[in-house]
Amino acid sequence: MASIKRIKVGTASCGLAAGAGAVLEAFRRCAGSVPVAEVGCIGHCYAEPIVEAELDNGESVFYCRVKGTDEAAKAILSLTDEGRFIIPERRRELEHIFVTRLAGRINPVDLAEYKANGGFKGLERAISMTPAQVVDEVKASGLRGRGGAGFPTGMKWSFLAAKQVPDKVMICNADEGDPGAFMDRSMMESVPFQVLEGMMIGAWATGATRLFIYCRAEYPLAIKHLKIAIAEMKKAGLDKLPGRPAPLEIVIKEGAGAFVCGEETAMIHSLEGGRGTPRFRPPFPTDSGWNGLPTSINNVETFANIPPLMVEGGEHFASIGTEKGKGTKIFALAGDVENPGLTEVPLGVTLAEVVYEIGGAKPGTVKAVQTGGPSGGCIPADKFDTKIDYDSLKALGAIMGSGGLIVIGNHRCMVETARYFLSFTQRESCGKCTFCRVGTTRMHETLERIVAGKGVESDIDFLEQLGDKVRKGALCGLGQTAPNPALSTIRYFRNEYLAHVRDHVCEAKQCAALVDVKVDPSKCIKCRLCVRTCPVGAIDPETIVVDNDKCSKCNSCIEVCPKKTISRVLRGEGYHSSNAQK
């Protein structure tokens, strides 16, 4: 029988949040002479904490939902059959593991291990070619930016390469502003060297001399791993390129919590130390960017694609995906799915395959999927046969965006979802241009009114008209895309809007102003846990009836009720003391 060569515990942010810290400690106590390593995330976040037992015959056994106890650790060390984790066959078929090959499989900050697994082979090949040849190879691959806009990476690099100046800047956009997307975090935490290798190849191809990584401050572990990786590269001399007089400057800058800073001109302003407001383009950053220097910006996942692309060759890369969308894309699946986490699929798989077959959502339980975050839109379930790529999603009024994919179950309200996104963009609007500043504010106010049950039918037309103007008139991508969540939900879920404004009904019972809370007396055992928990004293201790004039709809009683007798009902179906007195 094979024996265990090494134990690997996934301690990326998702693993830690699920309790991997205690698992790691248990193995450190119990593993004896078997080495225990920390690795990143393999994407199956729903199964965290995950432990991999690496065997001396080259195979591996995975365990999921591991408990942080000595017994659990000892059982795994004896290769128990219990709790083994096998990636479902169908998921294996649908996925195409290209960029994430090493994520969660190696120690993120161990340079030797990265190299032993093919790390820096891409850079090696790149510097055996001329910079122009590398740009051509990236062009030939058809790789388009993974940060949202989908601009061809090879083309962007050729603009920077054409600048004949000694000092040029290359920025890695690690702001990951889409709330609900986490693939960039995972890549930085799990394979920081791969991202940095991609940047070094970019520097070789374009002549860039300074490399900046602009990472959001909410990702402390990503920042830590990148810092260690940069220091390791410096030690090993991997920050040098042939023919360059000095090592490259590689600097991490922490963002400070502003969504708009993901936009490239805003990011440059932020890197210069000021307020991160965008500006009109042209001039494009490749003409005048950071402190006036030619600058190009690429997303984390775009850079992470570069090393395997260089190893496998542009032609191989171009053989994956669709006509206009080459390669793979990592999607961050979350929301109402069984298996939230990361999945890497070739472009061209259908939404149904991702949501149902990979995500494990049951057909019939899902209303829509939200792609592209605050800039994107909601796609209804009857369009799930759409093949995912940049253009197909755009045609549906959404965008692929950075790859956040939030699955929305039947029990959620689409108007409230639109309101949520507009509250986000309204808050994050930098205020520089009127269309965005005032437009998003008015749209948000209107949606607030509708969910409060105070909307009128003309509000829907108003949203559509104003949305169209904001789209056309705003200065930067934030404003230009901000109406999308409202417009796409009106397009596909007009019924829900109409029910809110005409009948003041929220079918999903999510909008607090349009629901009552009611106890089902037939099942109630009068334990009065609800009475004690209610923060506003709305439940009568004798009759156990909720007075909806007092109730704040906080759901506390619903959550604590051991018999599940309390629920939200449509407004008017519950008790109101004001009505009773009349």
Added chain:
Amino acid sequence: MSGAFSYLPEAGSDKGSLIKGLQLVQSREGYVSDDAVRAVSAHFGVPEAEVEGVLTFYAQFKRTKPGKYQISICDGTACHIKGSTQIAAWLAAELGIGNGQTTEDGLFSIETVACLGCCSLAPCMAVNGKVHAKLDRKSLTRILNEYKKMN
């Protein structure tokens, strides 16, 4: 002032490092006080109004002293869909404070953030950077009690 913020040079002195300087202050002091604004202004040679401008632009910066346990409640898309509004309401009810406030005993403060990157385990919150996932009414109370007990 001189002694209090003497670590500022660690952030550099060029204007491009202004944000870094403010982040350094916040990581040391927990927030950016009026004194800190003056010190930063002098150190980077940038008018105080401009420092204020940068501070108010970025959500990360706090102008009031946060609690010993800083709770960042996530209201990103995944967490919102999974009920973060309710989590925030319960938190506010349990602690008697709202977003951006600190409890009287100085133990807890609450801020709302957009996505902690643990969307697959939504809804989440972080307490001093440690992420607590898959929150519900019970786990929230338990977590708060654990922190209260430590004092």
